[in-house]
Amino acid sequence: MKFLKEACGVFGAYDMDGGPVISYLYWGLISQNHRGHHSHGFLTFDNGFSSHYGLDLLPPVRHPLTRKLFKKLRGAAGIGHVRYATSGKDNKRWLLRDTQPFIVEDGGAKIALAYNGNIVNVSQLRLELKSEFGNLSTSSDVELISKKLLQGLKKDRGLSSSVKACMREVEGAFSVVGLTQKGELFAFRDSLGIRPLCYGHDEDKKIFAVSSESVGLNINNFQYESEIKPGELLVWSKDGFTQEQLVKPKMRAFCSFEFAYFARPDSILNGGSKPVYKIREDFGRNLGKEDSEINNKIDIVISIPETGDDAAYGLHEQTGIHWARALRKHRYVTDRAFITTHKEREMIIMKKLNIGGEIKGKRVAAVEDSIVRGDTSRRIIKKMREAGAKKVHMYITFPRIISPCFYGIDMSTFSELIGAKHDATEIARIIGADSVHYQSIENFVKSTGLERDELCLGCLTCQYPTPLAQQIADKMKAKFEKGEKETGRVYESS
Ligand code: SF4
Structure with missing residues (x-):
């Protein structure tokens, strides 16, 4: 979410x-x-x-x-x-x-x-x-x-x-x-x-x-x-x-984030052979395979609705851990066009989300599509703890986002991305989780059915498929690493 x-x-x-x-x-x-x-x-x-x-x-x-x-x-x-x-x-x-x-x-x-x-x-x-x-x-x-x-x-x-x-x-x-x-x-x-x-x-x-x-x-x-x-x-x-x-x-460079987040689960992307929800189920299975300790530390799998739902099912199938739809969205709370600030939008999202009682006293695996800035995850985790979760381990289908997008997704600077500054252990501490597990890029790519060089992985690797985007990213990264203030949306300034 x-x-x-x-x-x-x-x-x-x-x-x-x-x-x-x-x-x-x-x-x-x-x-x-x-x-x-x-x-x-x-x-x-x-x-x-x-x-x-x-x-x-x-x-x-x-x-x-x-x-x-x-x-x-x-x-x-x-x-x-x-x-x-x-x-x-x-x-x-x-x-x-x-x-x-x-x-x-x-x-x-x-x-x-x-x-x-x-x-x-x-x-x-x-x-x-x-x-x-x-x-x-x-x-x-x-x-x-x-x-x-x-x-x-x-x-x-x-x-x-x-x-x-x-x-x-x-x-x-x-x-x-x-x-x-x-x-x-x-x-x-x-x-x-x-x-x-x-x-x-x-x-x-x-x-x-x-x-x-x-x-x-x-x-x-x-x-x-x-x-x-x-x-x-x-x-x-x-x-x-x-x-x-x-x-x-x-070459081709289809946006890999479409698979994890944007597309509707019942869509077929890029002439593929299976719908997006089957791919997301695979993402969940991969997360289960990649964490050999999961069965020792988790009592219940839940998803952050709705983009985490299919992956949570895959994770449950892979591990045999009980899957509960304990987090639900209030269906008729919707964003409105005139709500445009980050704060207002976040407030709406938290109003949308409701947690059932099943997580009380449980060690929870919460499946989410991605972590961008980290503030929504932090609030959701806080909500889960208030609902009585004993432990909250985050399982993230989209690998760690480390750099901006120049092709239509609202991630415009390095400094706004929690993954550009911190690794999974530090991110867990910042957002209040007991641990954060990202799916590996290799398994992510494999599950999409496309080859690595058919996908854009720019925000995961800082390697962009077009020359000017690469140039701008390199300059922005140099500034970011020196601790200088990025201007944001530099590619749009006229
Ligand atoms: S940079 Fe990331 S979000 Fe943007 S098009 Fe490429 S994969 Fe998609």
């Missing part, structure tokens, strides 16, 4: 028979609201763009707003977005202004985009695009990527070559869905494939959809076809479907 600002979620749909796609967009985004609930937005094409934007979670299906939305957006091609601001400003005014899908128009060209990811070479792009388009109107990366595309389109370079320029000149993570001014749906992914993106269709292959996670296809009863490959562009139009490999990937 974290309050990291998550990556966003995107969804796009195209009906070859011309029917409205708004219901597919709505359900596709509802199923991905876990990827962002600062804001949401829909945009469809019906002889022009029509859109709707809002803050917070998507409204429930019977809400008057939803009914209005279904009536208003009648286009046969559409895109949508749920956002958690990892770049840009996060006060209410800016949240609304930065809500996606984003429309840009210049020199007779027009395009709408929704994207998931984070750009690293922001400063350079801002300068370049300001000189061509004047001042930028938002604080979000999506404007940069949209204008980068528009640069090519307004010179009549066509969609493929404009996207290709984007893939070559923008450094970072970007999984994009968009609509052209002719109402074509397109989708593409950066050449490393850092964030997820997949597509599928209905039984008759008349309605096509693109989704960050496969759950967006499942909820619409669509068949999963494939992940969109890194460096690939897909386009749906009245003339049919095209698929082009624009840039040949030199």
